[in-house]
Amino acid sequence: MKRLIGLFLCFLFLVHLGAAFAAELTAEEIIRRRDHNEYVNTASAEAEMIIVNNNRKTTKTMVSYADEDNGLVIFTNPRDRGTKFLKRGDDLWMFFPDAEELIKISGHMLNQGMMGSDFSYQDIMESDKLTDLYDFTLLGEEELNGRPCYVLEGIAAPGKEVSYYRRKSWVDKEKFIGWKEELYARSGRLLKVMETKRIEQIGERWYPMEMVMEDKLRKNTRTEFIVRAIEFNPEIPADTFTLENLR
Amino acid sequence: MFLTKLALKNLIRHRNRTLITACIIAAAVFLYLIFDSLIAGMTDMSYDTLIDYETGHLQIVHRDYWAEEEKLPLEDLLSLEELATLSQVDGEVARSPELAFPARLSNGMNELPVVGKGIIPDEFLRIFPLEDKFVAGSMFALGEYKAVMGKRLADLLDLQVGDFITLLVRDKNETFNTIEAEIGGLIHTINANVNQNVVYVPLDIAGHALAVPEKVSKVIIKLEDKNGAPRIAREIEARLPAKIGAYPWNELEAITFAGAKNAGIMVMTTILLVIAAIAIVNTVILAALERMGEIGMMKAMGLQEKELIYLFVTESVGIGILGGLAGVLLGLIGVALLVRIGIDWSAQTGVDMSSFGIPVLGTMYGSWNPLAFLRIFCFSLIVSFFASIPPAYWAAAKDPIEAIEYR
Structure with a gap:
């Protein structure tokens, strides 16, 4: 009888343990929620890019429009006013108003920093959801900048063309925003680190600002x-993402 | 006949004028020949520079890769295993596989875009004479995480032998990868591209990093005689699958680009010719104007217009022959000196000319071009002939009294 009670208690314990694990989020679910916050379908935004190189600081301002696979960035600061970048699917074009020249950025040019920044052209080209590109595993939990975070590791999904073979992400446990991301080459070399400094709640989503x-x-x-x-899901004219509009 | 004799007598009679005009023509002819010789010498040197340091005499490349070669793609590569079946051809000295890829060279502080080349060192050195071009260190061995680059490129990033570099590359799947290597050697050649833009790494290391093991972009072949390249290319193509082509050195993009640059230089030569022509025309016209009084006198004595024109043109052509011959003689001496002794620009200017992409390290030599001698001699005759017609017409049409009192 005692043996039976013991077995029953063990069974109850196991059921409870299983339920507790089921309540924990999987790595994929965490990234999916993060994508839900950070992935943009359609948006228009005004932004500023401050490039710091040793003691030199350059500020560039821009307005941008994004719609699914397409994107348009127009620089508005005096020095670069009228410089435009157009992304259509997997293609990227640049327009310089002074030269009135349209340049397609391809091949190894995509590895260069955009307008001298630490963001490569390739970085701005990848617009797919992370869950579509990487297989994530949950490494553990850590506190970062006073926020509890999930630490996840994403390895490029087989057959997917991604710039970074491995990425390590710190995702806020409550707001599902990536606070930090380390991007690695296939050799294991750390190439880039991106940190989010400020987030804002816009509607029902948190967004890195x-x-x-x-x-x-x-x-x-x-x-x-x-x-x-930033405005999500605005009305964007149909001809915004055309080469004619770039000139 | 009388007029021809008169024209010849006139040439001797007006000795000073004849000599001065002929000297101007001779100077133009001489300058053209020297310039042409230097350009031809530089062209030969630039071809040799490309062949000796970049292209070899012949390249075996996948035809689809050939069309896209400028982008250095990792598609349409050749399999080393497949190429091993291609036996040596007659006239072949050596062959070397090469895997070329775009990369960003980083010293940990800054980056520069470069072209990476994966090579098999022993085979590479049999084609490209780099052994004596090392200014520091030496060539790596296969399997070693080492790199060789131009001294000029190393200087730009403040690198020395023993320093570590990172080559950021994108592999076949477009994923970033890095090649971490120690600088094994620094070279300095007369090829500015090799000095400034290329980083050599072992082929196996490059193939692994780019996810294309045992694959190469091309196989470079060195021949006993570069002129045999087109024939041997056809022979090799006959033994290869249709998708793979064999391209002789004169069809390679770098060479045709160098040829295009030379076409630009030929434009400059043409401008030089035009300037020479203007100088000749000017001298002939002035000589005609100077003789207005004489023309009036001859006309007054009963010489017809066409006879006057004939006289003028014959004299002018005579001066052209004299000047042309003198120029050609001077040119022969000048070009012979250029071919034998050359000009040491760096000694003259204290500047390494290869910094400007001019394929000259040390002395620059001229080259013989018999066609140029013939061309410029005929040119001086034709210009003298045509330059004399308008002033002759103009002077012959004048009233004798007006012509006599022209001054």
């Missing part, structure tokens, strides 16, 4: 990206 990107292959450089205003 200030980010800092550091290229770890260069010293004393970083790029701050500050979103001044």
Whole structure:
């Protein structure tokens, strides 16, 4: 009889343990929730990019429009006013108003920093959801900048073309925002670190408003990206993402 | 006949004028020949520079890769295993596989875009004479995480032998990867591209990092005689699958680009010719104007217009022959000196000319071009002939009294 009671208690314990594990989120669920916050379908934004290179600081301002796979960035600061970048699917074009020249950025040019920043052109080209590109595993939990975070590791999904083979992410446990991300080459070399400095609740989603990107292959450089205003799901004219509109 | 004799007598009679005009023509002819010789010498050197340090005499490349070569793709590569079946061809000295890729070279502080080349060192050195071009260190061995680059490139990033570099590359799947390597050697050649833009790493290390093991972009072949390249290319193509092509050195993009640059130089030569022509025309016209009084006198004595024109043109052509011959003679001496002794620009200017992409390290030599001698001699005759017609017409049409009192 005692043996039976013992077995029953064990069974109850196991059931309870299982339920407790089921309540924990899987890595995929965490990233999915993060994508829900950070992935943008359609948006228009005003932003500022501060490029710091040693003691030199350059500020560039821009307005941008995004719709699914397409994006348009128009620089508005005096020096670069009228410079535009257009992304259509997997293609990226740049327009310089002074030269009135349309340039397609491709091949190894995509590895260069956009307008001298720590963001490469390739970085702005990847617009797919992270869950579509990487297989994530949950490494554990850590506190970062006073916030409890999940620590996840994403490895490029087989057959997917991704820039970074591995990424390590610190995702807020409550707000599901990535506070920090380390991007690695296939060799294991740390290439870039992106940190979110400020987030804001816009409607029902949390969104990163200030980010800092550091290229770890260069010293004393970083790029701050500050979103001044953002509107989700605005009406964007159909001809916004055309080459004709770029000129 | 009388007029021809008169024209010749006139040439001797007005000795000073004849000599001065002929000297101007001779100077133009001489300058052209020297310039042409230097350009031809530089062209030969630039071809040799490309062949000796970049292209070899012949390249075996996948045809689809050939069309996209500028982008250095990792598609349409050749399999080393497949190429091993291609036996040596007649006239072949050596062959070397190469895997070329775009990369960003980082010293941990800054980055520069470069072209990475994965090579098999022993085979590479049999084609490209780099052994004596090392200014520090030496060539790596296969499997070693080492790199060789131009001294100029190393200077730009403040690198020395023994320092570590990172090459940031994108592999076949477009994923970033890095090649971490120690600088094994620094070279300095007369090829500015090799000095400034290329980083050599072992082929196996590059293949692994780019996720294309045992694959190469091309196989470079060195021949006993570069002129045999087109024939041997056809022979090799006959033994290869249709998708793979064999391209002789004169069809390679770098060479045709160098050829295009030379076409630009030929434009400059043409401008030089035009300037020479203007100088000749000017001298002939002035000589005609100077003889207005004489023309009036001859006309007054009963010489017809066409006879006057004939006289003028014959004299002018005579001066052209004299000047042309003198220029050609001077040119022969000048070009012979250029071919034998050359010009040491760096000694003259104290500047390494290869810094400007001019493929010259040390002395620059001229080259013989018999066609140029013939061309410029005919040119001086034709210009003298045509330059004399308008002033002759103009002077012959004048009233004898007006012509006599022209001054």
